[in-house]
Amino acid sequence: MAFRNDAIRAFFLLMVVSAAYAKAAEKEAAGSAAAASGPGATLDIVKLGATGDGKTDSTKAVEEAWASACGGTGKQTILIPKGDFLTGPLNFTGPCTGDITIQVDGNLLGSNDLAKYKANWIEIMRVKNLVITGKGKLDGQGPAVWGKNSCAKNYNCKILPNTLVLDFCNNTLIEGITLLNSKFFHLNIYECRGITVKDVTITSPGDSPNTDGIHMGDASNITITDTKIGTGDDCISIGPGTSGVNISGVNCGPGHGISVGSLGRYKDEKDVTDITVKNCVLNKSTNGVRIKSYEDAKSPLVASKLTYENIKMMDVGYPIIIDQKYCPNKICPPKPNSAKVTVKDVTFRNITGTSSTPEAVSLLCSDKQPCSGVQMFDVKVEYSGTNNKTMAVCTNAKVTAKGCSEALACAA
Numbered sequence: 001m002a003f004r005n006d007a008i009r010a011f012f013l014l015m016v017v018s019a020a021y022a023k024a025a026e027k028e029a030a031g032s033a034a035a036a037s038g039p040g041a042t043l044d045i046v047k048l049g050a051t052g053d054g055k056t057d058s059t060k061a062v063e064e065a066w067a068s069a070c071g072g073t074g075k076q077t078i079l080i081p082k083g084d085f086l087t088g089p090l091n092f093t094g095p096c097t098g099d100i101t102i103q104v105d106g107n108l109l110g111s112n113d114l115a116k117y118k119a120n121w122i123e124i125m126r127v128k129n130l131v132i133t134g135k136g137k138l139d140g141q142g143p144a145v146w147g148k149n150s151c152a153k154n155y156n157c158k159i160l161p162n163t164l165v166l167d168f169c170n171n172t173l174i175e176g177i178t179l180l181n182s183k184f185f186h187l188n189i190y191e192c193r194g195i196t197v198k199d200v201t202i203t204s205p206g207d208s209p210n211t212d213g214i215h216m217g218d219a220s221n222i223t224i225t226d227t228k229i230g231t232g233d234d235c236i237s238i239g240p241g242t243s244g245v246n247i248s249g250v251n252c253g254p255g256h257g258i259s260v261g262s263l264g265r266y267k268d269e270k271d272v273t274d275i276t277v278k279n280c281v282l283n284k285s286t287n288g289v290r291i292k293s294y295e296d297a298k299s300p301l302v303a304s305k306l307t308y309e310n311i312k313m314m315d316v317g318y319p320i321i322i323d324q325k326y327c328p329n330k331i332c333p334p335k336p337n338s339a340k341v342t343v344k345d346v347t348f349r350n351i352t353g354t355s356s357t358p359e360a361v362s363l364l365c366s367d368k369q370p371c372s373g374v375q376m377f378d379v380k381v382e383y384s385g386t387n388n389k390t391m392a393v394c395t396n397a398k399v400t401a402k403g404c405s406e407a408l409a410c411a412a
């Protein structure tokens, strides 16, 4: 999806907070000294007063666990034991003294009282060496509030809470957990370095609004592996300012595919580069691998060095698509004298399987800024319907092709 609430908010926080930042950190360290746990402690939220009945608000106990863990030294473990724990927004802000592991054995449920939220549900800020692991769920309880999402009609809509947000975090591992029915994005990674997402499951219905699986922006050194994502929007979206991303072993569907973008919506967006998507399955998603940018960008930027390899398409709407005239819901008025998004050096290799529309390859590049350096090797996708066959629809794209089905080579 196209929103940048994280960035706007983070910018605001940066401005307001950074002046008082050192002071606040000092104060916090001092303030939580009494509550700080000993080295290598385990903080069980039930022992701190949480009730796993799915109804009692356990926010206070969980925040207390964070404050103690964050003030403690060594490896600190916050334990969410088996049970269903209802909470409002959780503000986990660092820097912390030690390294924190959140062991998620039970489930956290996000309150449906929207008045409680400033922005996100679980927001983790300025933390390093964090591990979130376990077989439990983060249940956003989205079905109760999805009806309040007006983003399909209103360009400047009010954004519902994202489930899990990492802002300015380094070296974080998210492993094993399930993110379920987020109110908005499931996982949002903003200005972080060294994030690994592994063996995670992300699930919400194909028609749930703006429930992107994993979104990232201004981030680098990101690995997503062996992860199953089914949502109502992009399974993964790689926003502006992102570099060094390896995605492998991802199964996506339903959803809108694995996307770079959208790009060009906001001013001063940074380039996207060095993205690899490998050994993935797209299953009945509306798009497969996609690069989307607004035709009239607010500032110029470049998306380059994008590699897609060994991808299996299963009945996917648009398996390979570069859309330089992206305009969701047709609500993006053209801006005069606008800047351009450049797409270059994109490689598709060994892309096979089936497409539910004949347009297996769509390279819809703009006449203002043609796509360059597009290479296609062994792209062979069959039409899953009847009485037609797959084809390539290409405009303003310079393509080198080898070993592809003849109709998919964008020869023209």
Ligand SMILES: *[C@@H]1O[C@H](CO)[C@@H](O)[C@H](O)[C@H]1NC(C)=O
Pocket: 017, 024, 028, 091, 092, 093, 118
């Ligand atoms: C989260 O807590 C930090 C300090 O602990 C504070 O500076 C920040 O404003 C809080 N954020 C929100 C969204 O409440």
Ligand SMILES: *[C@@H]1O[C@H](CO)[C@@H](O)[C@H](O)[C@H]1NC(C)=O
Pocket: 094, 095, 126, 127, 128, 168, 169, 170, 193
């Ligand atoms: C993350 O790394 C960056 C770059 O090295 C550094 O500026 C920042 O302070 C680090 N943040 C944390 C929370 O460690």
Ligand SMILES: *[C@@H]1O[C@H](CO)[C@@H](O)[C@H](O)[C@H]1NC(C)=O
Pocket: 171, 172, 193, 194, 195, 196, 221
């Ligand atoms: C990338 O992040 C991983 C942790 O996810 C870390 O081990 C590695 O050192 C980082 N690499 C670079 C080049 O920063």
Ligand SMILES: *[C@@H]1O[C@H](CO)[C@@H](O)[C@H](O)[C@H]1NC(C)=O
Pocket: 221, 222, 223, 244, 245, 246, 276
């Ligand atoms: C991605 O994979 C390539 C090749 O295996 C490797 O060189 C690069 O460091 C990896 N990047 C990340 C972010 O893991």
Ligand SMILES: *[C@@H]1O[C@H](CO)[C@@H](O)[C@H](O)[C@H]1NC(C)=O
Pocket: 251, 253, 281, 283, 284, 314
């Ligand atoms: C594809 O999705 C269908 C449900 O639509 C599911 O039954 C099937 O197991 C999935 N296959 C793979 C390989 O993901």
Ligand SMILES: *[C@@H]1O[C@H](CO)[C@@H](O)[C@H](O)[C@H]1NC(C)=O
Pocket: 279, 309, 310, 311, 312, 350, 352
């Ligand atoms: C092509 O990709 C498929 C997975 O979609 C993989 O099984 C196969 O080994 C790959 N072929 C080559 C030649 O790498």
Ligand SMILES: *[C@@H]1O[C@H](CO)[C@@H](O)[C@H](O)[C@H]1NC(C)=O
Pocket: 358, 359, 387, 388, 389
């Ligand atoms: C095949 O698909 C193309 C593209 O969607 C369409 O224009 C064409 O009419 C179709 N041909 C038949 C025979 O249905």
